[in-house]
Amino acid sequence: MRQCLVIGSPNVGKTLLCLRLAQACGLKWAFIMHELPDGAVQERVLTIRDAMVTLVSPRRYTTVGIQTVGVGMSAAIGRRLVLHDSTGLSEESHDDALIRRGMARTLTLMVQTEQIVHVVDAAALDKGVLSPIDTLILEVSRERNVPYTLVFNKMDAPGAARQTELYRKRDRRTRPLMMSALRGQGVDDMQRVLSRTNVVN
Numbered sequence: 001m002r003q004c005l006v007i008g009s010p011n012v013g014k015t016l017l018c019l020r021l022a023q024a025c026g027l028k029w030a031f032i033m034h035e036l037p038d039g040a041v042q043e044r045v046l047t048i049r050d051a052m053v054t055l056v057s058p059r060r061y062t063t064v065g066i067q068t069v070g071v072g073m074s075a076a077i078g079r080r081l082v083l084h085d086s087t088g089l090s091e092e093s094h095d096d097a098l099i100r101r102g103m104a105r106t107l108t109l110m111v112q113t114e115q116i117v118h119v120v121d122a123a124a125l126d127k128g129v130l131s132p133i134d135t136l137i138l139e140v141s142r143e144r145n146v147p148y149t150l151v152f153n154k155m156d157a158p159g160a161a162r163q164t165e166l167y168r169k170r171d172r173r174t175r176p177l178m179m180s181a182l183r184g185q186g187v188d189d190m191q192r193v194l195s196r197t198n199v200v201n
Ligand SMILES: Nc1nc2c(ncn2[C@@H]2O[C@H](COP(=O)(O)OP(=O)(O)O)[C@@H](O)[C@H]2O)c(=O)[nH]1
Pocket: 009, 010, 011, 012, 013, 014, 015, 016, 017, 055, 056, 057, 058, 059, 060, 061, 062, 063, 088, 153, 154, 155, 156, 157, 179, 180, 181, 182, 183
């Protein structure tokens, strides 16, 4: 089973993207293993719908620690992928020690994982430029030379299309995959990319 880390800043839609992907793969239930920053493991089985209500939130740092969602890719592909949803990373340290530990665990996984999905809030870009933490994630991923996908999420939000256009003019090498986890748009593309190996965009 291929291990894939879903990484990015807080509140960019990482958790919703994981659940949308599970839904697109036909899962009705999400088996979620929640690794808490203190090392304890909590297992929960939720319907995808309940998971969306419980785990997706406009509050920053709702995901503390690593949430693992097993996603069965299509039978034709016959491959399984394990998505590790992670604590949002930010440049500044956080007052809460649990969140700091969650971030540290995310960084550890970034250098160990077999595949990286890097989620960015397209509407939050400034003049089409990635934030310092997103630039760091992109550079480390390239150094690691594992399949890497840059996802521009929240394409439904005002300004997202313009920011994406500006980004593309600056960086023609990295082709972001555009999606709206909220509306479920772009999930098929995501599935296609994840089911191929050795994809680096
Ligand atoms: N407009 C818009 N909002 C989204 C989208 N994806 C996620 N959100 C919202 O962004 C907030 C954070 O989502 P969440 O998945 O918890 O982000 P995480 O902190 O990166 O895991 C929630 O209020 C979501 O409903 C999207 O594609 N478009």
